[in-house]
Amino acid sequence: MNHSHPWRTALSRFSPFASGWSTVDPGEQGSAGPLAALGLATSWLNSPPLTAEALHGRVVLVDFCTYTCVNWLRTLPYRRAWTEKYGRYGLAVIGVHTPEFDFEHDLGNVQRAVDELEIDHPVAIDNDYAIWTSFENHYWPALYFVDVLGTVRHHHFGEGEYEQSELMIQGLLAEAGATGFDPEPVQVDAIGVEAAAGWDDLWSPENYLGYERAENFASPNGTVLGTVHDYVTPSDLALNHWALAGDWSIDRRAVLLNRANGTITYRFHARDVNIVLAPSIGRVPFQVRIDGRPPTGAHGADVDADGNGLLDRPRLYQLIRQSGRITDRTFEIVFHQAGVQAYAFTFG
Known part of the structure; x- marks a missing residue:
């Protein structure tokens, strides 16, 4: 029997049939820039509060997450690897934890998850959905690629497209003048719940x-x-x-x-x-x-x-x-x- 794969490109909690790349029109973002929304975080983990001004001049990868989302957990090995590989060249990965379930509003629960998942990059706590709303986001996971001027250049929803995402990071860093990084894509050895799904058998x-x-x-x-x-x-x-x-x-x-x-x-x-x-x-x-x-x-x-x-x-x-x-x-x-x-x- 032949099957289609409605979930292979879904991979988001809110919309099971939407995923992929999109180019964002800088004219839609407002004069303050999207990173101004980070000031609406209710708390921060792994960092003091970060502002658009503090991040000016860095390529920023904004990662919307919630810690029980398996689709996001399966992307996490790449977030870690990109942070380690490109942080020295000007990349800042910023997690935005926007909770889905009631217990995910508890800061202690999120802190424990961040520690257990070995997340070292800054995480903004978005309990009021204020950052989510400012980005007009609808998905977990969602990546927004922000250049050194604070403009969202691309976004990607769902799992997969890791090499394309890394090429976008490299392109924005090179545009900003960064040199010397290895152009070969990262290789991850994901285990446990972070391992990629068995797509061919996922019905x-x-x-x-x-x-x-x-x-x-x-x-x-x-x-x-x-x-x-x-x-x-x-x-x-x-x-x-x-x-x-x-x-x-x-x-x-x-x-x-x-x-x-x-x-x-x-x-x-x-x-x-x-x-x-x-x-x-x-x-x-x-x-x-x-x-x-x-x-x-x-x-x-x-x-x-x-x-x-x-x-x-x-x-x-x-x-x-x-x-x-x-x-x-x-x-x-x-x-x-x-x-x-x-x-x-x-x-x-």
Whole structure:
């Protein structure tokens, strides 16, 4: 069977069918320049507050991110490599963390993610979406390439196009008079959740679990709003359909587990299975199964071969990473205590 790849060029949280390059008309940017919006950050990590004036004369790469976004996480090895390679020649990589989920507004959570992900470049905290709005941005991840005069020359949305992005960086640096950098593109050895997706086998799109944006929910009677409900999983799930079992509440942005041993089941076709989770209180052990059995060699970075894992903080968890031939399979995760908030599945 022939398939198209609607997610291969998508790779953004807000628009699953938009990605790519665009040239920006400098006349649309206003006299103050787009970097003036950095003054609207609510806080900064890895740097004192940066201004357009302080960055004048440098090529700036503005990177819109949110720390649970798998599409952005898979681009992160290139951000690190470009910072290391071109920082001495005048490149400044500036992360703009604009949160998607409620817990991503917490500065402590973002600081911990920045530390664990070994991000050394400055990160502006954009909790009010003020910088996002000033750039008229709509995507995670999004790159804006700003020349030494403060003009956005190009932008790119989504994953991929890494060599083209690096050529743009080199061109802007050369335009500014920088010389001596190696023109060969960087090589990265990405591991874990940062490794590129297995595009040829990726037939499961991202899916949210809260009622506002959930698709293909298959538990009998559908979503029961405004109250707790004892859900069950049907005997068969179609591809990319999912179900709950146990005592859950379905909120606008997440599903909330009210009693121990609640289950989420998902029929998928992809190499990787990831899920965004947050504990309401304490630490919650869980167990993952694939086609009713422990994942063994197909376990992700956040579970062992028996499928055991621990939800200890709000973040993205990699639960399955397969090798070899990829087929339709059924994923289950069982939480052994109440107090779980599950937000979104992503695949790779």
